[in-house]
Amino acid sequence: MATSITDHFLVPKHYLLPKEQAEKLLEERGISAEQLPRIQKNDPAIKEFKPLKGDIVKIVRNSPTAGQSIYYRRVV
Amino acid sequence: MLMKKIHSVEFQIISPAMIRKMSALEIKTPDTYDKDGYPMEGGLMDPHLGVINPGLRCKTCGQKMKQCPGHFGSLELVRPVVHSEFSRRIEMLMHATCEECGRIVLPEEDLEKLRRDVEAQPKHTEIIAKKIVAKAKKITKCPHCKAIKGKLLLDKPTNFFMEKERIYPTQIREWIEKIPEQDLMLFGYNPERIKPEWFILTVVPVPPITLRPSITLESGIKSEDDLTHKLVDIIRINIRLKDNIDAGAPQLIIEDLWDLLQYHITTYFDNNTAGVPPAKHRSGRALRTLVQRLKGKKGRFRHNLTGKRVNFAARSTVTPDPFLEISEIGVPETIAKELTVPEIVTSWNKKKIEKLVKDKDKAVYLIRPDETRKKIDETNKKEVLEELDIGYKVERRLRNGDIVLFNRQPSLHRLSMLAHKVRVMPGKTLRINPIVCKPYNADFDGDEMNIHVPQTEEGKTEAKELMYVRDQVISPRYGGPVIILDEDGVSGLYVLTMKSTEFTPEEAMQYFYEIGITNIPKPDRGKNYSGKIIFSQTLPKDLDLEYQTKTCRVLKKTGLCKNCVKEKCEHDAYLKIERGKLKCGVIDAASLGEGSGKIIDALAREYPSEVIEKFYFDTMRLITDILTKRGMTVGLDEYEVSDKIKEKKKKIVEEVMEEGKKLVEKFSRGTLKHIPGRNLEESFEIEMMRLAAKSKEKLEREIMKEKLGPVLSKNPELNTMVMILSGSRGSSINLMNIAGFWGQASVREGRPRRGFSDRLISLNKRSDFGVDAGGFISKNFLEGMNAKEYFYHSMGGRQGEVDTGVSTKVSGYLYRRLANSLKDLMVNHDGTVRTADKNVVQYKYGEDGVFPMKTVQGKSVDIEEEFRLFKKKK
Ligand SMILES: [Mg+2]
Ligand SMILES: [Zn+2]
Ligand SMILES: [Zn+2]
Ligand SMILES: [Zn+2]
Numbered sequence: 045m046a047t048s049i050t051d052h053f054l055v056p057k058h059y060l061l062p063k064e065q066a067e068k069l070l071e072e073r074g075i076s077a078e079q080l081p082r083i084q085k086n087d088p089a090i091k092e093f094k095p096l097k098g099d100i101v102k103i104v105r106n107s108p109t110a111g112q113s114i115y116y117r118r119v120v
Numbered sequence: 121m122l123m124k125k126i127h128s129v130e131f132q133i134i135s136p137a138m139i140r141k142m143s144a145l146e147i148k149t150p151d152t153y154d155k156d157g158y159p160m161e162g163g164l165m166d167p168h169l170g171v172i173n174p175g176l177r178c179k180t181c182g183q184k185m186k187q188c189p190g191h192f193g194s195l196e197l198v199r200p201v202v203h204s205e206f207s208r209r210i211e212m213l214m215h216a217t218c219e220e221c222g223r224i225v226l227p228e229e230d231l232e233k234l235r236r237d238v239e240a241q242p243k244h245t246e247i248i249a250k251k252i253v254a255k256a257k258k259i260t261k262c263p264h265c266k267a268i269k270g271k272l273l274l275d276k277p278t279n280f281f282m283e284k285e286r287i288y289p290t291q292i293r294e295w296i297e298k299i300p301e302q303d304l305m306l307f308g309y310n311p312e313r314i315k316p317e318w319f320i321l322t323v324v325p326v327p328p329i330t331l332r333p334s335i336t337l338e339s340g341i342k343s344e345d346d347l348t349h350k351l352v353d354i355i356r357i358n359i360r361l362k363d364n365i366d367a368g369a370p371q372l373i374i375e376d377l378w379d380l381l382q383y384h385i386t387t388y389f390d391n392n393t394a395g396v397p398p399a400k401h402r403s404g405r406a407l408r409t410l411v412q413r414l415k416g417k418k419g420r421f422r423h424n425l426t427g428k429r430v431n432f433a434a435r436s437t438v439t440p441d442p443f444l445e446i447s448e449i450g451v452p453e454t455i456a457k458e459l460t461v462p463e464i465v466t467s468w469n470k471k472k473i474e475k476l477v478k479d480k481d482k483a484v485y486l487i488r489p490d491e492t493r494k495k496i497d498e499t500n501k502k503e504v505l506e507e508l509d510i511g512y513k514v515e516r517r518l519r520n521g522d523i524v525l526f527n528r529q530p531s532l533h534r535l536s537m538l539a540h541k542v543r544v545m546p547g548k549t550l551r552i553n554p555i556v557c558k559p560y561n562a563d564f565d566g567d568e569m570n571i572h573v574p575q576t577e578e579g580k581t582e583a584k585e586l587m588y589v590r591d592q593v594i595s596p597r598y599g600g601p602v603i604i605l606d607e608d609g610v611s612g613l614y615v616l617t618m619k620s621t622e623f624t625p626e627e628a629m630q631y632f633y634e635i636g637i638t639n640i641p642k643p644d645r646g647k648n649y650s651g652k653i654i655f656s657q658t659l660p661k662d663l664d665l666e667y668q669t670k671t672c673r674v675l676k677k678t679g680l681c682k683n684c685v686k687e688k689c690e691h692d693a694y695l696k697i698e699r700g701k702l703k704c705g706v707i708d709a710a711s712l713g714e715g716s717g718k719i720i721d722a723l724a725r726e727y728p729s730e731v732i733e734k735f736y737f738d739t740m741r742l743i744t745d746i747l748t749k750r751g752m753t754v755g756l757d758e759y760e761v762s763d764k765i766k767e768k769k770k771k772i773v774e775e776v777m778e779e780g781k782k783l784v785e786k787f788s789r790g791t792l793k794h795i796p797g798r799n800l801e802e803s804f805e806i807e808m809m810r811l812a813a814k815s816k817e818k819l820e821r822e823i824m825k826e827k828l829g830p831v832l833s834k835n836p837e838l839n840t841m842v843m844i845l846s847g848s849r850g851s852s853i854n855l856m857n858i859a860g861f862w863g864q865a866s867v868r869e870g871r872p873r874r875g876f877s878d879r880l881i882s883l884n885k886r887s888d889f890g891v892d893a894g895g896f897i898s899k900n901f902l903e904g905m906n907a908k909e910y911f912y913h914s915m916g917g918r919q920g921e922v923d924t925g926v927s928t929k930v931s932g933y934l935y936r937r938l939a940n941s942l943k944d945l946m947v948n949h950d951g952t953v954r955t956a957d958k959n960v961v962q963y964k965y966g967e968d969g970v971f972p973m974k975t976v977q978g979k980s981v982d983i984e985e986e987f988r989l990f991k992k993k994k
Contacts, residue, residue: 061795077957109980110968 056105060093066100083117095119121885136323142704143194144180150355170328190328198362200289202278204386206319211274216256222298226260231783245308290309293320346407350388357381431571441551442651447589449540450551455802456518456544465512484517525572528560531825535559539583539789593724599975600715610848613707621651635738652702659739668845678824709847759859773898780891812864820856862897865912872915
C-alpha cells in the first residue's frame with residue numbers, strides 16, 4: 045500500500061517557495077538565509093518535491109494560539 | 121564599542137621552544153628566600169617572575185603590583201619525563217607505530233584508504249585513530265621495514281614496558297619523533313602545530329608568582345603556596361639527579377632519582393592521578409596542585425567563573441509585616457548602613473547633595489569624574505563640599521524610597537526576583553508583606569532572601585519599570601493573578617462580607633479610620649453597618665462585576681443549591697458589584713484566588729497599578745483587624761458528627777463490605793463482567809476501587825450537608841466550614857477524612873498489593889481479596905485506626921512521600937535544562953523570536969505575537985467581556 049505521510053492530518057502542509065518569493069521574503073523581513081531554521085533535504089515531509097540545498101519551504105501549521113501560523117525553513 | 125566575532129578557537133600543545141621563549145628567567149635553585157628574607161636570585165620567588173609586594177617593581181616589565189601580570193619562568197629538566205596527562209596518547213602512538221622506522225604498522229594501501237577517510241570526515245579522527253590502534257596491535261612485524269614489533273605495556277600512569285623491559289622517556293621520545301607527518305595526520309594531529317614528542321617534557325614552565333603568592337601569617341611566618349612547594353620538590357630532585365649523573369653514579373641510583381622526578385612532575389599536574397600516592401604537605405594534608413585548582417565544585421570554573429559573588433547585595437531571614445505595602449521591603453538599619461547608591465551631581469540636584477554631605481552619616485564616598493574616591497567623614501566635610509561639583513558622584517547610604525531587587529532561590533521564575541521600594545526599619549530581618557510570599561514561594565520558617573541594589577540610573581529604571589511588584593500581579597505564564605490574597609486573607613474577607621456580619625457605628629468607624637475613609641457612608645442595617653458596606657470602601661467607584669462565588673461551587677457539589685437564582689441566592693453565593701458597591705455575595709477564593717480571582721484580575725487589569733496596591737493595603741487592614749478580634753481557629757468539636765451521620769456511616773461501611781463480598785464471589789467464579797480492555801483481575805480491582813470511592817462520596821456529601829447547615833444559617837463559628845466554603849484552605853475530602861472514614865488506601869492508583877505472599881499483611885488470611893483485607897479503612901482520624909488500618913494508611917502515605925521526592929527532583933532538573941536551553945531566546949523588535957546569534961526560532965512570538973501577561977486567562981481577546989462592555993455603552 046502506497047501512502048504518503050504528507051496526507052496525514054497531523055502533518056502540517058509544506059510548500060516549496062518559488063525563488064522570487066523566497067528572495068522577497070528575506071528582503072521584506074530583513075533576515076539572512078543562514079538565520080532561517082533548517083530542514084533536511086530528505087525530510088519525509090518535503091522529499092517529494094526533490095528540494096535543492098538553499099530552497100525555502102513554507103509550512104502552514106495549525107496553532108492553538110493563532111489559529112493558523114506560517115513558518116519558513118531553509119533546506120540543507 | 122568595537123565588537124568582533126570569534127571565528128574559531130584552536131587548542132594546541134605548548135612546545136618546549138615556546139616555553140623557553142616565554143620564560144623570563146631560568147630557575148636554577150630550589151631556595152626561595154635567603155636568610156635575610158630576600159628572594160633568591162634564580163629562585164622561585166625571583167622578582168623577575170612578577171611582584172606581589174605593593175610598592176616594589178617587577179624586574180621584567182618594570183611595572184607595579186596591580187599592573188604587572190606576572191611572568192613565566194622555566195625549568196630545564198636534566199632527564200625528560202612523561203607528561204602523565206598524555207601517557208594514553210603516547211601509548212596509542214607506540215602501539216600503532218614501528219620502533220625502528222616510525223611508520224604505522226599497516227600496509228601502504230590501508231594507510232592510503234585511511235588518508236581518504238580522514239580527508240572526508242576530518243571530525244572523526246578520534247574514531248579512526250582508535251581503529252588504527254586496534255588493527256595495529258595485532259601486527260607483529262612492520263610491513264615497511266620488516267622489524268619485529270614487541271609487546272608494549274603501560275603501567276599507569278607513566279611507566280612503559282617493551283617485552284617486560286622498562287623503556288625510559290628518552291627512548292620513547294626518540295621513537296615518536298620518528299613518526300612521519302603523513303602518519304601523524306591519521307591520528308588527527310596537525311603536524312604543523314603539534315609534535316607528539318612534546319608529550320615528553322624536557323622543560324617545565326614555572327608559573328608567575330602572582331599565581332602562587334606567599335602569605336605572611338599574623339605570626340610573621342611566611343607560608344608558601346602549594347604550587348611553590350611542589351616546584352621546590354621538582355627542582356631539588358632535578359639538581360640531585362644532575363649531580364649524580366655528573367659524578368658518574370651507578371645506573372640504578374640514577375634510575376631511582378629519575379622515577380622520583382617523574383613522580384613529582386606527575387603530582388605537580390594532578391595530585392589525584394590514579395595509581396600515584398598523592399603528595400602531602402608537612403602537616404599531612406594533600407597538596408592542591410594544578411588540576412585540583414580547576415576541577416570540581418570548588419574549582420576555578422564552577423566556583424569562580426560560573427558562580428561569582430557580587431557587591432551591593434545583602435542577605436537575611438525574611439519575616440512578615442502586614443503593615444507594609446506589597447511593593448515595599450523592610451530593610452534593617454544595619455543593612456541600609458552598609459549598602460550604598462551613587463548619586464550623580466547635576467545642576468538640578470546639587471543643593472540636595474550638598475545637604476546630603478552635610479548631614480551626619482548619609483554620604484560615604486565622593487567619586488571624582490576620574491573615578492578616584494575620597495572617603496567622607498566628619499573631619500573633611502568642608503573640603504568635600506568645596507570640591508563637589510557637577511559631574512561628581514556621591515555614594516550615599518540606602519534610604520527610604522530606593523529601588524532594590526529582591527530574590528529567593530531557587531529562582532525558577534521571572535517572579536523569583538522582583539523590584540521593591542526600600543523602607544528602613546529597626547530589627548535584623550528583611551520584611552515583606554505576606555501577600556508577596558506567593559511569587560517567591562517563601563514562608564517564614566527561616567527562609568533567607570537576598571537584596572541587590574542597582575547602581576545606575578539605567579538599572580534603577582529598568583527594575584522599576586519591568587519588575588516592580590505591583591505591576592506583576594498578573595502572571596506572565598497564564599494571564600491570571602499570581603500575587604494574591606490567600607489563606608487568612610480569604611478567610612478574613614469572607615468573614616467580613618458574610619450576611620451575618622454586622623458592626624455598630626463605633627466599630628465601623630474604626631474600620632473607616634484604618635482605611636482612611638473620610639466620606640462616611642450611611643448605615644445600611646438600621647443603625648448598624650454590614651460588613652459588605654465596609655468592604656465596598658476598598659473598591660474603585662466605577663467597578664462592576666457579577667459572577668458565581670466559590671461558595672456557590674461548593675454548594676453545587678454538595679447538592680444544596682441546584683438552580684442558580686443569581687441575586688436571589690439564599691446562601692449569598694452569587695456576587696454582584698455595582699459601581700464599586702458590593703450588593704450581594706461573599707468575597708472568597710473566586711474573587712481573590714490564584715489564576716482566576718475576579719476582583720484582583722479586574723483591579724490589576726483595568727486600573728493603574730496603584731489601585732491594586734491600595735486595595736491590598738486597605739484589605740490587609742480590614743483582615744488583620746477582623747481576624748485579631750474574631751479569631752480564626754478550629755477545635756475538635758467541629759468534627760463531631762450527629763448520631764444520624766454515625767448511623768449512616770455504619771450502614772455505608774456495611775454496604776461496602778456486603779457488595780465487596782459479592783464482587784469477590786463473582787471474581788472467583790469467573791462471572792464478573794469484564795471492563796473493556798481489561799482482564800478479569802484488573803476488572804475486579806477496578807470495581808473494588810470504584811465501590812470504595814462511591815461509598816466515600818456518599819458519606820462525604822452527608823457530612824458536608826450537616827456541617828454546612830449552621831454556617832449558612834447564622835452560625836459562622838464553624839471555622840473549618842468557613843475555610844472550605846471560602847476556598848481559603850482545606851476541602852470536603854479533608855473533612856471526610858477527619859469526621860467520616862478514610863476509605864480505600866491506594867498505592868499507584870490501585871489497591872496496595874505488595875507485602876507478604878498472597879496477602880497485604882500477616883494479620884490477614886492468605887488469598888483473601890476482600891474489602892477489609894485489600895486495604896479498606898473504615899475509621900477516621902478522630903476515632904483513630906486500628907493496627908491493620910494504620911499499616912494500610914502508611915502504605916499509601918509512603919507512596920505519596922516517595923512521589924513528591926522523586927517528582928520534585930526529576931521535574932526540577934527537567935525544568936533547569938529547559939530553562940537553560942531557552943534562556944537567551946529573545947523577542948526582537950520585528951516580532952521574531954531569535955537566539956543569541958540571531959537565528960530565527962519563531963517568526964511571531966508564540967505564533968500570535970501576544971504577550972501572555974496582557975491576556976485574559978491566556979486568551980488574547982475576552983469576547984464575552986468585550987460584548988458586555990459594548991452593551992453597557994449602548
Ligand atoms: Mg521555608
Ligand atoms: Zn612584570
Ligand atoms: Zn618499521
Ligand atoms: Zn448559587
